[in-house]
Amino acid sequence: MADEEGAECDSLSRARSGDAAAFSALVRRHQRRVYSLALRMVWDRHAAEDLAQEVFMQLHRRLSRVQSDAHLVFWLRQVTLRLAIDRLRREATHRVVPLEEGLDVAAEPSESDPLLQRRLRTLVAQLPAAARAVVVLRYQEDLDPLDIAATLDMPINTVKSHLKRSLEELRAQLAAHAHDG
Numbered sequence: 001m002a003d004e005e006g007a008e009c010d011s012l013s014r015a016r017s018g019d020a021a022a023f024s025a026l027v028r029r030h031q032r033r034v035y036s037l038a039l040r041m042v043w044d045r046h047a048a049e050d051l052a053q054e055v056f057m058q059l060h061r062r063l064s065r066v067q068s069d070a071h072l073v074f075w076l077r078q079v080t081l082r083l084a085i086d087r088l089r090r091e092a093t094h095r096v097v098p099l100e101e102g103l104d105v106a107a108e109p110s111e112s113d114p115l116l117q118r119r120l121r122t123l124v125a126q127l128p129a130a131a132r133a134v135v136v137l138r139y140q141e142d143l144d145p146l147d148i149a150a151t152l153d154m155p156i157n158t159v160k161s162h163l164k165r166s167l168e169e170l171r172a173q174l175a176a177h178a179h180d181g
Contacts, residue, residue: 040140041129051087
């Protein structure tokens with residue numbers, strides 16, 4: 001693990017000094033994380049690929065500002081979410097696209113209920129962009145509310161409010177769906 005962290009640090013410093021191979025190594029190391037987060041936000045494979053590409057283009061332009069490996073992960077997460085939220089706000093309508101082909105990105109436990117998981121993904125996709133970002137960061141990225149607040153540059157009470165309201169809405173929608181089914 002220490003060797004892996006050293007290699008990451010070395011790749012970052014080499015990439016900052018203009019080493020294209022080192023930058024490519026950084027992209028390969030983080031592309032799955034960025035794509036997965038983008039996919040959970042925009043719910044469209046092609047849009048998520050475009051978004052991930054834009055994130056890495058921005059990283060290339062701003063690499064000198066990245067201070068450490070931990071900062072790189074934080075920066076990638078923050079930029080991915082901001083670009084996704086901007087994209088969602090620009091779209092006139094929020095269409096939901098099933099994620100069947102992207103299920104391998106964020107694997108679910110094998111004992112989970114696939115119908116419930118599909119319904120839950122659909123409901124999360126219907127949340128407003130900021131609330132969706134909070135929910136995705138909390139439950140996909142497993143960040144605590146303070147880290148979410150820092151990532152989204154949002155007051156902690158707003159994060160908690162988004163979480164509370166979103167969970168209440170998701171529970172209500174799931175309960176209504178259970179009664180209809």
